[in-house]
Amino acid sequence: MNIKLIVEYDGTNYCGWQNQDNGLAVQMAIEQAIAKTEGERIALHGAGRTDAGVHAQGMCANFHPHMAIPPEKWAMVLNTRLPQDIRIVSSCQAPEEFHARFDAVGKHYRYTIFHRSVASALDSRRSWHIFGPLDTAHMQQQARLLEGTHDFIGFVASSGKKNATVKTIYRSALTCRGQYLYYDVWGSGFLYNMVRIIAGTLVDMGRGKLPGVTMEDVLASRHRLGAGMTAPAQGLCLMEVFYEEAVLKNQLAHLDFDLQ
Protein backbone atom coordinates (compact mmCIF):
# COMPACT_ATOMS: atom_id res chain seq x y z
CA MET A 1 0.00 0.00 0.00
CA ASN A 2 1.18 3.52 -0.79
CA ILE A 3 -0.36 6.34 1.23
CA LYS A 4 -0.35 9.97 0.05
CA LEU A 5 -0.65 12.67 2.72
CA ILE A 6 -1.48 16.37 2.45
CA VAL A 7 0.31 18.07 5.33
CA GLU A 8 -0.21 21.51 6.86
CA TYR A 9 2.31 22.89 9.32
CA ASP A 10 3.42 25.99 11.14
CA GLY A 11 7.18 25.84 10.62
CA THR A 12 8.04 28.22 13.48
CA ASN A 13 9.16 25.50 15.87
CA TYR A 14 10.86 23.19 13.35
CA CYS A 15 14.26 23.05 11.68
CA GLY A 16 12.49 22.60 8.34
CA TRP A 17 10.84 19.71 6.56
CA GLN A 18 13.86 17.50 6.13
CA ASN A 19 15.54 15.55 8.93
CA GLN A 20 18.73 17.24 10.11
CA ASP A 21 21.00 17.18 13.09
CA ASN A 22 19.97 20.57 14.48
CA GLY A 23 16.48 20.21 15.90
CA LEU A 24 13.18 18.54 15.14
CA ALA A 25 12.10 18.35 11.50
CA VAL A 26 8.48 18.09 10.38
CA GLN A 27 9.36 14.93 8.45
CA MET A 28 10.78 13.38 11.64
CA ALA A 29 7.70 14.33 13.68
CA ILE A 30 5.47 12.54 11.17
CA GLU A 31 7.84 9.55 10.88
CA GLN A 32 7.69 9.26 14.68
CA ALA A 33 3.88 9.31 14.56
CA ILE A 34 3.98 6.56 11.91
CA ALA A 35 6.47 4.57 13.99
CA LYS A 36 4.21 4.82 17.06
CA THR A 37 1.44 3.30 14.94
CA GLU A 38 3.45 0.70 13.03
CA GLY A 39 5.93 -0.23 15.76
CA GLU A 40 8.82 0.36 13.36
CA ARG A 41 10.29 3.25 11.42
CA ILE A 42 9.04 3.70 7.86
CA ALA A 43 10.52 6.34 5.53
CA LEU A 44 8.32 9.28 4.59
CA HIS A 45 9.00 10.96 1.24
CA GLY A 46 8.18 14.68 1.02
CA ALA A 47 7.62 16.67 -2.17
CA GLY A 48 10.59 18.85 -1.32
CA ARG A 49 12.42 20.58 1.47
CA THR A 50 11.22 23.66 3.26
CA ASP A 51 13.68 25.69 5.35
CA ALA A 52 13.53 26.25 9.10
CA GLY A 53 10.58 28.53 9.87
CA VAL A 54 8.87 28.08 6.48
CA HIS A 55 5.22 27.00 6.61
CA ALA A 56 3.06 24.73 4.47
CA GLN A 57 -0.63 24.49 3.75
CA GLY A 58 -0.27 21.77 1.17
CA MET A 59 2.96 19.80 1.54
CA CYS A 60 2.58 16.38 -0.04
CA ALA A 61 4.28 13.22 1.22
CA ASN A 62 3.97 9.47 0.80
CA PHE A 63 4.93 6.30 2.67
CA HIS A 64 4.38 2.56 2.44
CA PRO A 65 2.78 1.25 5.65
CA HIS A 66 2.55 -2.39 6.61
CA MET A 67 -0.63 -2.13 8.65
CA ALA A 68 -3.99 -2.57 6.97
CA ILE A 69 -5.45 0.75 8.08
CA PRO A 70 -7.96 2.14 5.53
CA PRO A 71 -6.09 4.82 3.51
CA GLU A 72 -8.38 7.71 4.45
CA LYS A 73 -8.10 6.83 8.17
CA TRP A 74 -4.36 7.52 8.30
CA ALA A 75 -4.97 11.29 8.66
CA MET A 76 -6.94 10.78 11.88
CA VAL A 77 -4.56 8.13 13.22
CA LEU A 78 -1.49 10.33 12.70
CA ASN A 79 -3.17 13.54 13.91
CA THR A 80 -3.79 11.98 17.33
CA ARG A 81 -0.01 11.39 17.57
CA LEU A 82 1.19 14.74 16.18
CA PRO A 83 1.62 18.17 17.82
CA GLN A 84 -1.06 20.78 17.05
CA ASP A 85 1.19 22.70 14.67
CA ILE A 86 1.37 19.76 12.27
CA ARG A 87 -1.89 18.46 10.81
CA ILE A 88 -2.50 15.78 8.22
CA VAL A 89 -5.27 17.39 6.19
CA SER A 90 -6.06 14.24 4.22
CA SER A 91 -4.76 10.79 3.39
CA CYS A 92 -5.57 8.57 0.44
CA GLN A 93 -4.23 5.60 -1.46
CA ALA A 94 -1.80 6.41 -4.25
CA PRO A 95 -0.58 4.14 -7.06
CA GLU A 96 2.19 1.87 -5.74
CA GLU A 97 4.87 3.66 -7.80
CA PHE A 98 3.82 7.20 -6.76
CA HIS A 99 6.65 9.24 -5.20
CA ALA A 100 5.85 12.65 -3.69
CA ARG A 101 9.12 14.21 -4.83
CA PHE A 102 9.92 12.58 -8.16
CA ASP A 103 6.37 12.80 -9.51
CA ALA A 104 5.76 16.48 -8.66
CA VAL A 105 5.26 18.60 -11.79
CA GLY A 106 4.77 21.94 -10.07
CA LYS A 107 4.36 23.87 -6.84
CA HIS A 108 2.62 26.98 -5.61
CA TYR A 109 4.36 29.12 -3.00
CA ARG A 110 3.06 32.26 -1.35
CA TYR A 111 5.25 34.88 0.27
CA THR A 112 3.41 37.23 2.66
CA ILE A 113 4.59 40.77 3.37
CA PHE A 114 3.02 42.92 6.10
CA HIS A 115 3.46 46.56 5.09
CA ARG A 116 2.87 49.01 7.93
CA SER A 117 4.98 51.37 10.00
CA VAL A 118 4.37 49.20 13.07
CA ALA A 119 4.96 45.42 13.07
CA SER A 120 2.00 43.06 13.42
CA ALA A 121 1.20 41.71 16.89
CA LEU A 122 -1.04 39.06 15.38
CA ASP A 123 0.74 37.83 12.24
CA SER A 124 4.46 38.15 12.96
CA ARG A 125 4.90 34.35 12.80
CA ARG A 126 3.63 34.25 9.24
CA SER A 127 4.72 37.42 7.48
CA TRP A 128 7.68 39.70 6.78
CA HIS A 129 7.29 43.15 8.24
CA ILE A 130 8.24 45.94 5.87
CA PHE A 131 7.92 49.63 6.72
CA GLY A 132 8.54 52.73 4.70
CA PRO A 133 7.49 53.56 1.13
CA LEU A 134 7.10 50.72 -1.38
CA ASP A 135 6.44 51.20 -5.08
CA THR A 136 4.00 48.28 -5.29
CA ALA A 137 3.04 49.00 -8.92
CA HIS A 138 6.69 48.62 -9.90
CA MET A 139 6.95 45.42 -7.84
CA GLN A 140 3.84 44.01 -9.54
CA GLN A 141 5.28 44.78 -12.97
CA GLN A 142 8.66 43.24 -12.13
CA ALA A 143 7.08 40.10 -10.63
CA ARG A 144 5.40 39.29 -13.93
CA LEU A 145 8.74 39.44 -15.81
CA LEU A 146 9.80 36.15 -14.20
CA GLU A 147 7.08 34.21 -15.98
CA GLY A 148 8.29 31.81 -18.64
CA THR A 149 11.21 29.40 -18.90
CA HIS A 150 14.46 30.91 -17.64
CA ASP A 151 17.76 29.97 -16.07
CA PHE A 152 17.23 31.00 -12.42
CA ILE A 153 20.86 30.52 -11.37
CA GLY A 154 20.92 34.19 -10.28
CA PHE A 155 18.15 33.38 -7.77
CA VAL A 156 19.77 30.44 -6.01
CA ALA A 157 21.52 30.74 -2.65
CA SER A 158 25.29 30.79 -3.11
CA SER A 159 25.48 27.60 -1.04
CA GLY A 160 22.83 25.87 -3.18
CA LYS A 161 23.31 23.31 -5.92
CA LYS A 162 23.87 24.82 -9.34
CA ASN A 163 22.62 22.02 -11.58
CA ALA A 164 19.27 22.01 -13.42
CA THR A 165 18.72 25.73 -12.83
CA VAL A 166 16.37 26.17 -15.78
CA LYS A 167 12.79 26.31 -14.48
CA THR A 168 9.43 27.31 -15.88
CA ILE A 169 7.41 29.87 -13.94
CA TYR A 170 3.75 29.65 -14.92
CA ARG A 171 2.60 32.62 -12.90
CA SER A 172 4.44 35.16 -10.77
CA ALA A 173 2.24 37.87 -9.32
CA LEU A 174 2.04 40.32 -6.45
CA THR A 175 -1.38 41.16 -5.00
CA CYS A 176 -2.05 44.05 -2.59
CA ARG A 177 -4.80 43.61 -0.01
CA GLY A 178 -4.84 46.33 2.60
CA GLN A 179 -1.65 46.11 4.62
CA TYR A 180 -0.74 42.75 3.11
CA LEU A 181 1.21 42.04 -0.05
CA TYR A 182 1.03 38.48 -1.35
CA TYR A 183 3.61 37.24 -3.78
CA ASP A 184 2.24 34.07 -5.40
CA VAL A 185 4.33 31.93 -7.71
CA TRP A 186 3.51 28.73 -9.55
CA GLY A 187 6.41 26.91 -11.16
CA SER A 188 7.72 23.60 -12.45
CA GLY A 189 10.29 23.58 -9.67
CA PHE A 190 12.25 25.88 -7.37
CA LEU A 191 15.89 26.18 -6.43
CA TYR A 192 17.26 26.55 -2.90
CA ASN A 193 15.97 29.85 -1.42
CA MET A 194 14.63 30.89 -4.84
CA VAL A 195 11.24 32.21 -3.72
CA ARG A 196 12.77 34.03 -0.76
CA ILE A 197 15.38 35.66 -3.04
CA ILE A 198 12.66 36.69 -5.50
CA ALA A 199 10.58 38.18 -2.63
CA GLY A 200 13.62 40.00 -1.25
CA THR A 201 14.52 41.31 -4.69
CA LEU A 202 10.96 42.56 -5.23
CA VAL A 203 11.07 44.42 -1.89
CA ASP A 204 14.48 45.91 -2.72
CA MET A 205 13.04 47.06 -6.05
CA GLY A 206 9.96 48.48 -4.33
CA ARG A 207 12.18 50.41 -1.93
CA GLY A 208 14.23 51.82 -4.80
CA LYS A 209 17.38 49.98 -3.70
CA LEU A 210 18.05 48.50 -7.15
CA PRO A 211 17.59 51.57 -9.38
CA GLY A 212 17.29 50.75 -13.05
CA VAL A 213 17.65 47.01 -12.45
CA THR A 214 14.89 44.77 -13.85
CA MET A 215 14.16 41.11 -13.21
CA GLU A 216 15.36 40.51 -16.77
CA ASP A 217 18.74 42.02 -15.76
CA VAL A 218 18.94 39.72 -12.73
CA LEU A 219 18.15 36.68 -14.87
CA ALA A 220 20.79 37.77 -17.40
CA SER A 221 23.40 38.39 -14.68
CA ARG A 222 23.33 34.64 -13.85
CA HIS A 223 24.80 35.53 -10.44
CA ARG A 224 23.39 35.70 -6.91
CA LEU A 225 24.93 39.15 -6.45
CA GLY A 226 22.74 40.46 -9.27
CA ALA A 227 19.62 39.89 -7.16
CA GLY A 228 18.45 41.50 -3.92
CA MET A 229 18.31 40.25 -0.35
CA THR A 230 16.92 36.91 0.82
CA ALA A 231 13.54 37.48 2.47
CA PRO A 232 13.15 35.85 5.91
CA ALA A 233 11.72 32.35 6.24
CA GLN A 234 8.55 33.11 8.20
CA GLY A 235 6.83 34.85 5.26
CA LEU A 236 7.01 31.78 3.04
CA CYS A 237 4.33 29.10 2.74
CA LEU A 238 4.19 26.07 0.41
CA MET A 239 0.58 26.25 -0.72
CA GLU A 240 0.21 23.23 -3.00
CA VAL A 241 2.12 20.54 -4.85
CA PHE A 242 0.86 19.49 -8.26
CA TYR A 243 1.15 16.04 -9.85
CA GLU A 244 -0.74 16.81 -13.04
CA GLU A 245 0.01 19.81 -15.21
CA ALA A 246 -3.63 19.98 -16.23
CA VAL A 247 -4.67 20.54 -12.60
CA LEU A 248 -2.10 23.31 -12.18
CA LYS A 249 -3.08 25.05 -15.41
CA ASN A 250 -6.77 24.74 -14.63
CA GLN A 251 -6.20 26.39 -11.26
CA LEU A 252 -4.28 29.24 -12.89
CA ALA A 253 -6.99 29.76 -15.48
CA HIS A 254 -9.53 30.28 -12.71
CA LEU A 255 -7.26 32.51 -10.63
CA ASP A 256 -6.54 35.02 -13.37
CA PHE A 257 -9.30 37.33 -12.23
CA ASP A 258 -8.08 37.51 -8.62
CA LEU A 259 -4.49 38.30 -9.46
CA GLN A 260 -5.06 41.29 -11.72
Place this chain on the structure above:
Amino acid sequence: MNIKLIVEYDGTNYCGWQNQDNGLAVQMAIEQAIAKTEGERIALHGAGRTDAGVHAQGMCANFHPHMAIPPEKWAMVLNTRLPQDIRIVSSCQAPEEFHARFDAVGKHYRYTIFHRSVASALDSRRSWHIFGPLDTAHMQQQARLLEGTHDFIGFVASSGKKNATVKTIYRSALTCRGQYLYYDVWGSGFLYNMVRIIAGTLVDMGRGKLPGVTMEDVLASRHRLGAGMTAPAQGLCLMEVFYEEAVLKNQLAHLDFDLQ
Protein backbone atom coordinates in the same frame (compact mmCIF):
# COMPACT_ATOMS: atom_id res chain seq x y z
CA MET B 1 -1.57 66.06 27.87
CA ASN B 2 -3.93 63.19 27.05
CA ILE B 3 -2.58 60.47 24.74
CA LYS B 4 -4.85 58.11 22.81
CA LEU B 5 -3.39 54.75 21.75
CA ILE B 6 -4.59 52.19 19.21
CA VAL B 7 -3.39 48.82 20.47
CA GLU B 8 -3.08 45.48 18.65
CA TYR B 9 -2.41 42.31 20.61
CA ASP B 10 -2.34 38.56 20.41
CA GLY B 11 -4.17 37.63 23.60
CA THR B 12 -2.87 34.03 23.73
CA ASN B 13 -0.31 34.69 26.45
CA TYR B 14 -2.31 37.17 28.54
CA CYS B 15 -4.98 36.92 31.22
CA GLY B 16 -7.01 39.48 29.27
CA TRP B 17 -6.91 43.25 28.92
CA GLN B 18 -7.65 44.19 32.49
CA ASN B 19 -5.23 43.84 35.38
CA GLN B 20 -6.00 40.81 37.52
CA ASP B 21 -4.30 38.64 40.07
CA ASN B 22 -3.90 35.61 37.82
CA GLY B 23 -1.24 36.40 35.26
CA LEU B 24 -0.04 39.27 33.09
CA ALA B 25 -2.68 41.55 31.58
CA VAL B 26 -2.19 43.54 28.38
CA GLN B 27 -3.06 46.70 30.30
CA MET B 28 -0.33 45.92 32.86
CA ALA B 29 2.25 45.26 30.15
CA ILE B 30 1.58 48.68 28.62
CA GLU B 31 1.45 50.39 32.04
CA GLN B 32 4.87 48.86 32.75
CA ALA B 33 6.20 50.20 29.44
CA ILE B 34 4.85 53.66 30.34
CA ALA B 35 6.39 53.41 33.83
CA LYS B 36 9.78 52.51 32.35
CA THR B 37 9.55 55.71 30.31
CA GLU B 38 8.05 58.02 32.93
CA GLY B 39 9.77 56.61 36.00
CA GLU B 40 6.41 56.29 37.75
CA ARG B 41 3.19 54.38 37.26
CA ILE B 42 0.44 56.15 35.30
CA ALA B 43 -3.02 54.64 34.89
CA LEU B 44 -4.02 53.48 31.41
CA HIS B 45 -7.74 53.50 30.57
CA GLY B 46 -8.89 50.90 28.03
CA ALA B 47 -12.11 51.03 26.02
CA GLY B 48 -13.27 47.82 27.66
CA ARG B 49 -12.17 44.44 28.93
CA THR B 50 -11.26 41.52 26.76
CA ASP B 51 -11.11 38.03 28.26
CA ALA B 52 -8.03 35.84 28.56
CA GLY B 53 -7.05 34.65 25.10
CA VAL B 54 -9.14 37.23 23.22
CA HIS B 55 -7.25 39.30 20.64
CA ALA B 56 -7.49 42.90 19.47
CA GLN B 57 -6.63 44.73 16.27
CA GLY B 58 -8.02 48.03 17.43
CA MET B 59 -8.26 48.33 21.21
CA CYS B 60 -8.27 51.97 22.22
CA ALA B 61 -6.74 53.32 25.43
CA ASN B 62 -5.68 56.66 26.89
CA PHE B 63 -3.35 57.98 29.58
CA HIS B 64 -2.03 61.29 30.87
CA PRO B 65 1.79 61.37 30.71
CA HIS B 66 3.95 63.93 32.43
CA MET B 67 6.82 63.82 29.96
CA ALA B 68 6.82 66.17 26.97
CA ILE B 69 7.18 63.46 24.34
CA PRO B 70 5.45 64.43 21.06
CA PRO B 71 2.08 62.57 20.99
CA GLU B 72 2.76 60.60 17.81
CA LYS B 73 6.15 59.41 19.17
CA TRP B 74 4.58 57.52 22.07
CA ALA B 75 3.83 54.52 19.79
CA MET B 76 7.51 54.06 18.96
CA VAL B 77 8.67 54.72 22.52
CA LEU B 78 6.31 52.14 24.01
CA ASN B 79 6.86 49.54 21.25
CA THR B 80 10.57 49.37 22.10
CA ARG B 81 9.54 48.41 25.67
CA LEU B 82 6.73 45.98 24.82
CA PRO B 83 6.78 42.29 23.85
CA GLN B 84 6.23 41.48 20.17
CA ASP B 85 2.67 40.27 20.74
CA ILE B 86 1.56 43.76 21.86
CA ARG B 87 2.00 46.63 19.41
CA ILE B 88 0.94 50.26 19.68
CA VAL B 89 -0.30 50.89 16.16
CA SER B 90 -0.59 54.64 16.63
CA SER B 91 -0.60 57.37 19.25
CA CYS B 92 -2.06 60.86 19.07
CA GLN B 93 -3.15 63.71 21.28
CA ALA B 94 -6.76 63.55 22.46
CA PRO B 95 -8.85 66.30 24.08
CA GLU B 96 -7.99 66.55 27.78
CA GLU B 97 -11.39 65.17 28.83
CA PHE B 98 -11.32 62.16 26.44
CA HIS B 99 -11.76 58.79 28.19
CA ALA B 100 -11.36 55.60 26.13
CA ARG B 101 -14.11 53.76 27.99
CA PHE B 102 -16.70 56.38 28.83
CA ASP B 103 -16.59 58.09 25.44
CA ALA B 104 -16.91 54.94 23.30
CA VAL B 105 -20.13 54.89 21.27
CA GLY B 106 -19.63 51.56 19.55
CA LYS B 107 -17.39 48.58 18.89
CA HIS B 108 -16.74 46.10 16.13
CA TYR B 109 -15.91 42.52 17.08
CA ARG B 110 -15.08 39.63 14.78
CA TYR B 111 -15.44 35.98 15.70
CA THR B 112 -13.51 33.58 13.42
CA ILE B 113 -14.58 29.97 12.86
CA PHE B 114 -12.40 27.49 10.99
CA HIS B 115 -14.69 24.88 9.43
CA ARG B 116 -12.89 21.75 8.28
CA SER B 117 -12.73 18.13 9.33
CA VAL B 118 -9.10 18.60 10.42
CA ALA B 119 -8.02 21.44 12.74
CA SER B 120 -5.77 24.21 11.41
CA ALA B 121 -2.03 23.91 12.02
CA LEU B 122 -1.55 27.55 11.08
CA ASP B 123 -4.49 29.42 12.62
CA SER B 124 -5.40 27.53 15.79
CA ARG B 125 -4.40 30.51 17.97
CA ARG B 126 -6.94 32.74 16.28
CA SER B 127 -9.95 30.65 15.35
CA TRP B 128 -12.45 28.12 16.67
CA HIS B 129 -12.24 24.78 14.93
CA ILE B 130 -15.64 23.33 13.98
CA PHE B 131 -16.05 20.08 12.09
CA GLY B 132 -19.10 18.34 10.74
CA PRO B 133 -22.04 19.75 8.79
CA LEU B 134 -23.07 23.39 9.36
CA ASP B 135 -26.16 25.01 7.87
CA THR B 136 -24.40 28.29 7.13
CA ALA B 137 -27.39 29.80 5.29
CA HIS B 138 -29.49 29.30 8.43
CA MET B 139 -26.71 30.80 10.56
CA GLN B 140 -26.49 33.84 8.27
CA GLN B 141 -30.23 34.36 8.50
CA GLN B 142 -30.27 34.03 12.30
CA ALA B 143 -27.29 36.39 12.72
CA ARG B 144 -29.21 39.21 11.05
CA LEU B 145 -32.15 38.83 13.49
CA LEU B 146 -30.03 40.33 16.28
CA GLU B 147 -29.83 43.71 14.56
CA GLY B 148 -31.73 46.51 16.25
CA THR B 149 -32.23 47.55 19.86
CA HIS B 150 -32.92 44.59 22.17
CA ASP B 151 -32.50 43.46 25.73
CA PHE B 152 -29.55 41.07 25.45
CA ILE B 153 -29.85 39.68 28.98
CA GLY B 154 -30.21 36.18 27.47
CA PHE B 155 -26.71 36.57 25.96
CA VAL B 156 -24.81 37.55 29.09
CA ALA B 157 -22.70 35.08 31.08
CA SER B 158 -24.54 33.95 34.19
CA SER B 159 -21.72 35.49 36.26
CA GLY B 160 -21.96 38.82 34.43
CA LYS B 161 -23.60 42.04 35.56
CA LYS B 162 -27.28 42.27 34.69
CA ASN B 163 -27.76 46.04 34.51
CA ALA B 164 -28.05 48.07 31.32
CA THR B 165 -28.62 44.98 29.18
CA VAL B 166 -30.40 46.87 26.39
CA LYS B 167 -27.98 47.38 23.51
CA THR B 168 -28.24 48.41 19.89
CA ILE B 169 -26.70 46.10 17.30
CA TYR B 170 -26.07 48.01 14.09
CA ARG B 171 -24.95 45.05 12.04
CA SER B 172 -24.69 41.34 12.81
CA ALA B 173 -23.57 39.23 9.89
CA LEU B 174 -21.87 35.94 9.07
CA THR B 175 -19.62 35.76 6.01
CA CYS B 176 -18.30 32.51 4.50
CA ARG B 177 -14.88 32.58 2.83
CA GLY B 178 -13.58 29.13 1.97
CA GLN B 179 -12.99 27.23 5.18
CA TYR B 180 -13.46 30.36 7.30
CA LEU B 181 -16.67 31.77 8.72
CA TYR B 182 -16.47 35.33 10.05
CA TYR B 183 -19.12 36.61 12.40
CA ASP B 184 -18.88 40.40 12.44
CA VAL B 185 -20.90 42.51 14.82
CA TRP B 186 -21.07 46.27 15.31
CA GLY B 187 -22.92 47.49 18.38
CA SER B 188 -23.37 50.32 20.85
CA GLY B 189 -21.95 48.11 23.59
CA PHE B 190 -21.54 44.48 24.57
CA LEU B 191 -22.22 42.51 27.73
CA TYR B 192 -19.82 40.07 29.38
CA ASN B 193 -19.22 37.13 26.97
CA MET B 194 -22.02 38.39 24.70
CA VAL B 195 -20.21 37.97 21.36
CA ARG B 196 -18.89 34.55 22.35
CA ILE B 197 -22.39 33.43 23.38
CA ILE B 198 -23.82 34.72 20.09
CA ALA B 199 -21.10 32.87 18.13
CA GLY B 200 -21.70 29.68 20.13
CA THR B 201 -25.46 29.97 19.63
CA LEU B 202 -25.01 30.45 15.87
CA VAL B 203 -22.83 27.32 15.69
CA ASP B 204 -25.34 25.34 17.76
CA MET B 205 -28.06 26.50 15.34
CA GLY B 206 -25.90 25.60 12.35
CA ARG B 207 -25.36 22.13 13.77
CA GLY B 208 -29.09 21.67 14.31
CA LYS B 209 -28.70 21.52 18.09
CA LEU B 210 -31.40 24.13 18.74
CA PRO B 211 -34.19 22.89 16.44
CA GLY B 212 -36.95 25.43 15.91
CA VAL B 213 -35.28 28.02 18.13
CA THR B 214 -34.67 31.45 16.57
CA MET B 215 -32.56 34.35 17.82
CA GLU B 216 -35.87 36.13 18.48
CA ASP B 217 -36.80 33.26 20.83
CA VAL B 218 -33.48 33.58 22.67
CA LEU B 219 -33.96 37.33 23.06
CA ALA B 220 -37.51 36.76 24.32
CA SER B 221 -36.38 34.06 26.78
CA ARG B 222 -34.34 36.70 28.64
CA HIS B 223 -32.30 33.84 30.14
CA ARG B 224 -28.79 32.49 29.48
CA LEU B 225 -30.18 28.95 29.25
CA GLY B 226 -32.21 30.01 26.22
CA ALA B 227 -29.00 30.55 24.21
CA GLY B 228 -26.34 28.09 23.03
CA MET B 229 -22.80 27.43 24.17
CA THR B 230 -20.12 30.04 24.81
CA ALA B 231 -17.61 29.95 21.95
CA PRO B 232 -13.94 29.74 23.03
CA ALA B 233 -11.91 32.91 23.55
CA GLN B 234 -9.28 32.46 20.84
CA GLY B 235 -11.76 33.06 17.98
CA LEU B 236 -12.65 36.55 19.19
CA CYS B 237 -10.98 39.78 18.13
CA LEU B 238 -11.86 43.37 19.02
CA MET B 239 -11.51 45.04 15.64
CA GLU B 240 -12.28 48.69 16.34
CA VAL B 241 -13.67 51.09 18.94
CA PHE B 242 -15.73 54.02 17.72
CA TYR B 243 -16.02 57.45 19.33
CA GLU B 244 -18.32 59.02 16.74
CA GLU B 245 -21.50 57.39 15.54
CA ALA B 246 -21.03 59.00 12.14
CA VAL B 247 -17.72 57.16 11.66
CA LEU B 248 -19.31 53.84 12.62
CA LYS B 249 -22.28 54.32 10.32
CA ASN B 250 -20.11 55.48 7.46
CA GLN B 251 -18.01 52.34 7.79
CA LEU B 252 -21.13 50.15 7.77
CA ALA B 253 -22.48 51.92 4.70
CA HIS B 254 -19.32 51.06 2.81
CA LEU B 255 -19.18 47.50 4.08
CA ASP B 256 -22.66 46.50 2.95
CA PHE B 257 -21.43 45.05 -0.30
CA ASP B 258 -18.85 42.77 1.34
CA LEU B 259 -21.21 41.28 3.89
CA GLN B 260 -23.97 40.20 1.52
